[in-house]
Amino acid sequence: MATPASLASPLATTLIRPQAHPAPALAGGAFVVLWSTGYIAGQIALGHAGAFTLLVARFAGATLAFALLAAAARCAWPGWRALLPSGLVGVLSLAVQFGGVYLGVQWGAEVGVAALVIGAMPLVTAALAPWFGEQVTRRQWLGLAIGLAGVLLVLADRLHFGGAPAGAYLLLILGLAGISVGTLYQKRSGSAVDARLGLAVQHAVATVALLPLAAHEGWRFDGSAAAFAGVAWLVVVNSVGGFGLLFALLRRGAANAVAQLFFLIPPVTAIVGYVALGERFTGLKLLGFVVAAAGVYLGTRGAARR
Numbered sequence: 001m002a003t004p005a006s007l008a009s010p011l012a013t014t015l016i017r018p019q020a021h022p023a024p025a026l027a028g029g030a031f032v033v034l035w036s037t038g039y040i041a042g043q044i045a046l047g048h049a050g051a052f053t054l055l056v057a058r059f060a061g062a063t064l065a066f067a068l069l070a071a072a073a074r075c076a077w078p079g080w081r082a083l084l085p086s087g088l089v090g091v092l093s094l095a096v097q098f099g100g101v102y103l104g105v106q107w108g109a110e111v112g113v114a115a116l117v118i119g120a121m122p123l124v125t126a127a128l129a130p131w132f133g134e135q136v137t138r139r140q141w142l143g144l145a146i147g148l149a150g151v152l153l154v155l156a157d158r159l160h161f162g163g164a165p166a167g168a169y170l171l172l173i174l175g176l177a178g179i180s181v182g183t184l185y186q187k188r189s190g191s192a193v194d195a196r197l198g199l200a201v202q203h204a205v206a207t208v209a210l211l212p213l214a215a216h217e218g219w220r221f222d223g224s225a226a227a228f229a230g231v232a233w234l235v236v237v238n239s240v241g242g243f244g245l246l247f248a249l250l251r252r253g254a255a256n257a258v259a260q261l262f263f264l265i266p267p268v269t270a271i272v273g274y275v276a277l278g279e280r281f282t283g284l285k286l287l288g289f290v291v292a293a294a295g296v297y298l299g300t301r302g303a304a305r306r
Contacts, residue, residue, distance in 0.1 A: 049222065092181050099175070261296060263295055
């Protein structure tokens, strides 16, 4: 498996010189892979740290990384008013999304269910898109339905509802709402700011928002090598890599088309789990991957043409 440094190096170059964006298909594929590894790293790290303590460490590290990238590029300061949308996106897409998912999993929600709930983000985004000035075509709705079917096939053997209190599943839904609204708002109002500054502000605001909750859980962090490795991976690969690419993709395309990439995350996560943790990868999962990919292709083809 590639190391965090090797994955982050090309991205750092892209963020320092944002005019040299990779091709959309390549960037979309890289985003899916980087984001998918976060489920595995997060699941491992949650065994060694409290949900909010882990998130504060992750977001604080990412704040420093993006601030250094902004300083290296000598980004012009746009003023606090211009950065307010980035702060709101940080609360929604970072604090609310990951706070809900991590705490829900820590309360006992199954990881497969968490992946399914967040994997439904394209449907929620499409339903809300008209309120943010975007339209969803019939072809895109068909792609959404096919993509969701693929996700269900991949997760068929991991969906076991009822093993956790109802509050755990409500937290997952809260996380889904956070990333859905945050993605649409990012596309509409938060993309005018330089990517490095915007992402630094987003992560800084999310860090501050979760500080009281981390203090309430007693800053639980066992200091093991696995805990530090998990935080390092989540910072460098998922926050810097994943959110950097998501920011770039939202600038290049419609939010509902970018959101459909989330249908590919559960299948790719299953592949990563097979490679990294020895989890089962069956023919049904492979079929689900193909179906989800077909749904993403169908749903994003029209947006790519426009």
